[in-house]
Amino acid sequence: MDTNLSETSQSTTLQYVHWFRHSAPYINAHRNKTFVIMFDGEAVQHENFKHIIHDIALLHSLGIHLVLVHGARAQINQNLKASQLTTPFHQHKRITTRESLSAIMSAVGSIRLQIEALLSMGLANSPMYGARIDVVSGNLVTAKPYGIRDGVDFQLTGEVRTVDTDAIQRHLESQNIVLLGPTGYSTTGEVFNLLAEEVATKTAVHLKADKLIFLGKQHGLVNEHQQLQREITPHQLDQHIQKFKDENPELASYLKAAHEASLNGVHRVHLLSYAYDGALLEELFTRDGSGTMVTDAHYEDVRTANIQDVGGLINLLRPLEEEGILVYRSRERLENEIEKFAVIERDGTILACAALYPIPTTDDELKSAEIACVAVHPSYRKSNRGSQILHYLEEQAKELGIQQLFILTTRTAHWFLEQGFVKASVDDLPNARQALYNYQRNSLVCKKSL
Incomplete structure (x- = not known):
């Protein structure tokens, strides 16, 4: 025992x-970078919010510059109900009447105080011990009236006019966390009710933030098979925005904000769940993350190869085969196995490829596959296309229920070790693959658990 x-x-x-x-x-990559993190009022009420605060404190301690943007929709609704007030909506946007403004300001103010109090904790035997975090908020967002739309006067509902990025930057450089809410102030001294998503997006764009992170109800986007989409490009968001416009307006607003931020210079937008303990840390400090990342970093998409790619594959593979780095594959074999290949293609040129070969296994062996033929065009070997296509095949393998991956290589073992593989031996291979091992070639074996 x-x-x-x-x-x-x-x-x-x-x-x-x-x-x-x-x-x-990841710690080294994120240090001194600026992240804007947005969460709504329901997140503040959730039991996991205390863990989110702990993780935010940890990010701050690692030298990450943080701007927090909170919503208050749930608390505003509670205050309005308690005051027996109602506010109409038009196209999912609240019309802020003057009678409702005090209830809205009260909700926003109470959330700000709650967050400041949580970030000020320093109890021994707690994750906040010794944190010493200074939180700064104020009139950092200038607003203007949303105006009359479709004949509807939105009254004190506003939109962001400017964000005082100079002041925010000074606070961040002084090691403060900046806290913004869903309100803004006009030059005439009026207070406007804003969308927190818009405040977060405009702030991230104007600050040229490295990341914009939305903590919502969902883990991220799922495909038609209910599988999490870990990465998506901005131009792929349009169909999702239309899909969720009526059935899930909150998610649609996050996607719309992510789309705007991505098209305006924020290269990484993350969609995470506030209910998932550790979502922030898992997303930022592991390769697979915990949610969906919207990025325009990759100009080309990884896709499954087709028969028209055979000529391009031959042009990419032949030089490596002649050097003895890869095993020779005839045109006929490539044509027969083309569905096992993934490629990155740009303007008619195959820039990278790799193949996934499932390995026959017995009942007492882990379900396994081999990744082979990993090749990147010589002009692009300093890019991340190799790891991009490897990650694509790993996701394919997971969908097939593969439990472990193997690679056999003579020259590039160090690169695969950098991608999370570990050294193995021929004896670690499933029996069916051991029988085909070429001892004359004497390839090194590496494996990776999925």
Whole structure:
């Protein structure tokens, strides 16, 4: 009994050490970067919000510049109900009457105080011990009336006019967290009710933020098979915005904001769940993340190869085959196995390719596959296209229920180790693949658990 407990404890410790070591590149990459994080009023009320605050404090301690933007829709609705007031909506946007403004300001103010109090905690034996975080808020957002739309006067509902990025930048450089709410002030001294999503988006764009993160109800976007889409391009968002416009207006507003931010210079927008403990840390410090990332970083998409790609594949593979880096594949073999290949193609040129070969396994063997023929055009080898296509095949393997991946290589083992593979031996291969191993070629074996 004691032995089992000891082994379990050691296994947990090793997992933690492994994760912590592999998070180092992300820690270094994120230091001194600016992230805008938006969450709505329901997130503040959720039981996981205290963990979100702990994670925000951790991000701050790692040298990340943070701007927090909170919504208040749930609290506003509660205050209006308590005051026996109602506010009409038009096209899912609240019409802010003068009678309702005090209830709105009260809700926004109470949330700001709650967040400031949570970030000021310093209890011993808690994640906030010794954090010493200064939170700054104020009249950093200037607003203007939303005006009359479709003949409807939105009264004190507004939209963002400007964001005082100079002041925000000074606060961030002074190691403060900046906190913004869904209100803005006009030059005439009026207060306007704003969409928190718009405040977050405009702030991220004007600050040239490195990331904009939305914490909502959903983990992110799912496809028609209910599988999480870990990465999507801005131009792919349009269909989703239309789809969710009526059935899920909150998600549609996040997607619309993500689309606007992406098209205006914010290269990474993340959609995460506020209910998932550790979503922020998992998204920022692991390769797969926990939600959906909207990015325009990749000009080309990875796709499954088709028969028209065979000529391009031959042009890409032949030089590597002649050097002995890859095993020779005839045109006929490429044509027969074309559906196993993934490619990145740009302007008619195959820039990168790789193939996924499922390995026959017995009942007592883990379901396995081999990734082979990984090749990148010589002009693009300093890009991330190799890791991009590898990640694509890993996701395909997961969908097929593959539990572990193998690669056999003579020259590039170090690159695969950087991608999360570990050294293995021929004996680790499933029996069916061991029988085909070429001892004359003497390839190194690496494997990766999925």
